[in-house]
Amino acid sequence: GAAGQTVFYAPALKAWLNVFMPFGSNDVMFQVGGAPSGPWSAPVKAMTTAGGTANNYALFGHPEYARRDGLVQYLSYFHPDSGEQRLVRLTFAAGT
Numbered sequence: 698g699a700a701g702q703t704v705f706y707a708p709a710l711k712a713w714l715n716v717f718m719p720f721g722s723n724d725v726m727f728q729v730g731g732a733p734s735g736p737w738s739a740p741v742k743a744m745t746t747a748g749g750t751a752n753n754y755a756l757f758g759h760p761e762y763a764r765r766d767g768l769v770q771y772l773s774y775f776h777p778d779s780g781e782q783r784l785v786r787l788t789f790a791a792g793t
Contacts, residue, residue: 701774703758704733707767710789716743716772718756723748725756725772725785743787749778 702717712729715737719726723746728737746753755775762771770787 701755701757703756703760703772705758705760706733707760707763707770707789709766709768709791714758714767714770716756716758716770716787718746718754718774720754721752723753725774725787727787744785746774746783746785747776749776751777753777753783 702715704713704715707714710729712731713733715728715730717726718724725743725746726740727743728740730737753774753776757773759771759773760767763769768789768791770789771784772787773782773784776783
């Protein structure tokens with residue numbers, strides 16, 4: 698990812714997650730895999746963050762704050778226009 702990504706295990710998904718924000722994009726992407734090194738699924742767009750004159754970057758997952766056995770994940774990213782570190786919640790559907 699663009700200056701950041703996180704790989705962690707999500708028990709409810711029975712898979713490893715790779716969360717990242719591609720360079721030059723405000724899109725939050727994820728992939729799933731059977732091991733921390735992959736192989737990985739094709740990237741899936743989870744959401745688009747609110748942008749500005751510059752693209753957001755430095756997306757990191759925080760599995761230490763996960764809820765519902767990993768179905769609810771919290772991610773942070775840097776918003777350069779405001780200088781804020783922003784937090785978003787990503788919720789996966791059970792059985793996916």
